[in-house]
Amino acid sequence: MTLDAAAKKSNWFSRxxxxxxxxxxxxxLVLPLAVLSALLFAIGLWLSFFASPExxxxxxxVRVMYVHVPNAWLxxxxxxxxxxxxxxxxxxxxxxxxxxxxxxxxxGAVFTALALYTGALWGRPTWGTFWEWDGRMTSTLVxxxxxxxxxxxWRAFDDQLRAARIVAIVTLVGxxxxxxxxxxxDWWNTLHQPASxxxxxxxxxxxxxxxxxxxxxxxxxLLFLTLHIVSMRTEIFRRRAETLSRQAALSAEAN
Amino acid sequence: MRxxxxxxxxxxxxxxxIGGEALTLVLFFVMIGVIVPFAIGPDKGQLARLAxxxxxxxxxxxxxxxxxxxxxxxxxxxxxxxxxxxxxxxEAIVAAKTIAHWLLTALPLxxxxxxxxxxxxxxxxxxxxxxxxxxxxxxxxxxxxALGAAVTVSLRRGGLIAPVLILPLCVPVLIFGVxxxxxxxxxxxxxxxxxxxxxxxxxxxxAAALALRVAGD
Amino acid sequence: MSPSHAxxxxxxxxxxxxxxxxxxxxxxxLDFEVAAGEILLLRGPNGAGxxxxxxxxxxxxxxxxxxxxxxxxxxxxxxxSDLHLxxxxxAVKPRLTVAENLRFWADMNGGERALIEPALVAAxxxxxxxxxxxxxxxxxxxxxxxxxxxxxxRPVWLLDEPTxxxxxxxxxxxxxxxxxxxxxxxxxxxxxxxxxALRPPVRLRTLTLGVPA
Numbered sequence: 001m002t003l004d005a006a007a008k009k010s011n012w013f014s015r016x017x018x019x020x021x022x023x024x025x026x027x028x029l030v031l032p033l034a035v036l037s038a039l040l041f042a043i044g045l046w047l048s049f050f051a052s053p054e055x056x057x058x059x060x061x062v063r064v065m066y067v068h069v070p071n072a073w074l075x076x077x078x079x080x081x082x083x084x085x086x087x088x089x090x091x092x093x094x095x096x097x098x099x100x101x102x103x104x105x106x107x108g109a110v111f112t113a114l115a116l117y118t119g120a121l122w123g124r125p126t127w128g129t130f131w132e133w134d135g136r137m138t139s140t141l142v143x144x145x146x147x148x149x150x151x152x153x154w155r156a157f158d159d160q161l162r163a164a165r166i167v168a169i170v171t172l173v174g175x176x177x178x179x180x181x182x183x184x185x186d187w188w189n190t191l192h193q194p195a196s197x198x199x200x201x202x203x204x205x206x207x208x209x210x211x212x213x214x215x216x217x218x219x220x221x222l223l224f225l226t227l228h229i230v231s232m233r234t235e236i237f238r239r240r241a242e243t244l245s246r247q248a249a250l251s252a253e254a255n
Numbered sequence: 256m257r258x259x260x261x262x263x264x265x266x267x268x269x270x271x272x273i274g275g276e277a278l279t280l281v282l283f284f285v286m287i288g289v290i291v292p293f294a295i296g297p298d299k300g301q302l303a304r305l306a307x308x309x310x311x312x313x314x315x316x317x318x319x320x321x322x323x324x325x326x327x328x329x330x331x332x333x334x335x336x337x338x339x340x341x342x343x344x345x346e347a348i349v350a351a352k353t354i355a356h357w358l359l360t361a362l363p364l365x366x367x368x369x370x371x372x373x374x375x376x377x378x379x380x381x382x383x384x385x386x387x388x389x390x391x392x393x394x395x396x397x398x399x400x401a402l403g404a405a406v407t408v409s410l411r412r413g414g415l416i417a418p419v420l421i422l423p424l425c426v427p428v429l430i431f432g433v434x435x436x437x438x439x440x441x442x443x444x445x446x447x448x449x450x451x452x453x454x455x456x457x458x459x460x461x462a463a464a465l466a467l468r469v470a471g472d
Numbered sequence: 473m474s475p476s477h478a479x480x481x482x483x484x485x486x487x488x489x490x491x492x493x494x495x496x497x498x499x500x501x502l503d504f505e506v507a508a509g510e511i512l513l514l515r516g517p518n519g520a521g522x523x524x525x526x527x528x529x530x531x532x533x534x535x536x537x538x539x540x541x542x543x544x545x546x547x548x549x550x551x552x553s554d555l556h557l558x559x560x561x562x563a564v565k566p567r568l569t570v571a572e573n574l575r576f577w578a579d580m581n582g583g584e585r586a587l588i589e590p591a592l593v594a595a596x597x598x599x600x601x602x603x604x605x606x607x608x609x610x611x612x613x614x615x616x617x618x619x620x621x622x623x624x625x626r627p628v629w630l631l632d633e634p635t636x637x638x639x640x641x642x643x644x645x646x647x648x649x650x651x652x653x654x655x656x657x658x659x660x661x662x663x664x665x666x667x668x669a670l671r672p673p674v675r676l677r678t679l680t681l682g683v684p685a
Contacts, residue, residue: 145423152419156410159494165469166406169462170420173402177424180451184427188434261579272567333561339532340555342582471532
């Protein structure tokens with residue numbers, strides 16, 4: 001029974017990932033990332049409003065796509081970030097991974113909710129209903145529920161170290177389960193609606209649609225990165241403040 | 256192996272001796288079948304059409320109700336701590352407790368399905384199909400439940416959070432469980448259901464044991 | 473329960489152990505060794521980390537740094553089933569009888585059912601074996617928890633306040649059990665506020681944990 005806890009590695013990664021180090025190297029990143037994201041949003045929005053064609057069926061409503069698709073992409077990307085953080089928490093027990101996972105959950109939930117919201121806005125004029133039990137929308141909804149459950153679990157714990165590892169287990173189980181959910185929902189969908197309303201993307205997307213879509217997707221991803229870094233920094237500061245106030249309480253007790 | 260069976264026997268004996276627990280669960284299960292006609296009307300044709308789904312939802316909710324019991328008592332009195340030093344690994348202990356939990360919470364519901372079948376105007380064919388799909392699907396529900404219970408064992412408010420966590424994960428079980436009842440596609444659905452049950456009940460004990468270890472730390 | 477029957481020899485070696493509970497570093501750079509036939513008493517005020525240290529030795533709490541090695545006997549014999557932990561909570565099911573409780577733990581811990589009767593006698597519970605454990609007093613429940621140590625023979629005992637809730641008679645009982653265990657080559661780490669009633673030629677060491685700054 002030999003427990004060699006916390007074998008201290010000192011490679012470049014663990015040095016970069018030390019919370020204190022993270023605070024110092026991430027600080028100068030926030031502003032450029034935010035500016036770049038804003039710039040891409042400006043370009044992307046201009047392109048999607050003025051330089052891309054109307055749809056011959058959906059008219060101007062097709063422009064919702066430029067917001068909807070990036071959000072749908074982020075709803076899954078953020079879960080991927082959380083799953084990687086969960087591995088970091090469980091395998092390497094890294095405090096920065098805890099913080100990354102915790103900071104990503106609410107962001108992921110918001111992007112997923114936005115994807116559903118824009119999907120509903122888009123669905124109203126095109127399908128004639130806000131909500132359709134379509135395969136993609138349904139599995140996105142289930143994904144949102146998983147995000148909300150994970151956030152609830154984070155909030156239920158006082159001890160954040162323990163919370164991180166417990167949430168990591170749930171996150172990974174969710175990550176394994178999401179493809180199964182997707183598959184089952186698709187199966188269920190074809191069972192009840194032989195003819196799908198929303199057929200996958202058209203044969204070829206013209207460049208005038210693809211370019212703004214890509215730019216918007218990058219802009220949203222950068223927005224996520226910016227918010228993620230800021231909220232990780234906030235979480236680290238919050239934990240430090242908590243430690244300080246606990247120490248203050250202890251020393252007040254000693255006096 | 257002796258420890259494995261001893262644990263199952265103990266959980267069964269405790270539950271029988273305390274009594275009422277399984278009965279309460281069955282009562283809840285049947286009550287859902289009783290209140291649904293009040294909500295959607297007593298039209299027999301409509302009830303019969305909805306019955307498999309209602310039975311599945313009733314089983315689903317009843318099982319969530321009993322979830323908190325799974326590890327809470329053993330955690331409170333210190334048994335869970337001592338299980339760490341038992342002759343079998345914690346994973347096997349979780350598996351034994353999960354099996355006992357299935358016997359105590361799922362089996363009574365299966366036995367009680369005829370009552371619901373009568374209340375909801377199910378014919379024999381759809382009754383046994385429903386019961387069979389429950390038999391195949393409940394192991395997955397219990398295994399997910401064990402995971403939820405393990406994850407929330409160190410939380411006083413865990414009783415509320417575990418269902419919220421598990422519910423979305425159980426969507427495939429529900430889909431294939433109900434899908435296995437309606438004709439046509441029931442073959443593949445039954446296979447998927449059995450596959451999910453097998454895979455989940457194989458891996459959930461490992462995840463749950465990990466969560467229990469973390470909770471003790 | 474014949475004291476001549478020897479237990480497998482174990483040696484516990486702790487070096488550089490650090491344990492954290494929440495934010496506080498409760499145990500900082502602790503080194504000690506306990507050999508077979510020895511008892512280590514953990515002393516110190518409440519909150520000094522006695523329970524945490526026991527849990528770390530039991531493999532429940534993961535140390536932040538340092539190592540805990542339990543050696544001896546067969547090469548790295550299954551560490552976890554080598555030790556008994558006696559915590560604050562008795563792990564007794566009130567709706568099972570005294571004998572059923574013990575039989576369960578004998579089965580769980582790979583012990584022998586033949587040891588149940590002698591354990592009940594040793595713990596002074598022979599008259600109560602058919603009673604539901606819920607009817608026992610706090611002291612008797614504690615005795616039942618102690619009897620659990622006897623139904624599965626393990627060389628390492630980690631005891632947290634073994635005499636809690638016991639009367640003077642019970643304290644003598646703990647002393648007798650410890651004496652017999654040590655005589656057979658067992659190893660004990662016990663956190664306690666009281667002096668244990670041990671019979672003199674005892675190889676006893678004391679480790680005092682302080683409140684960390």
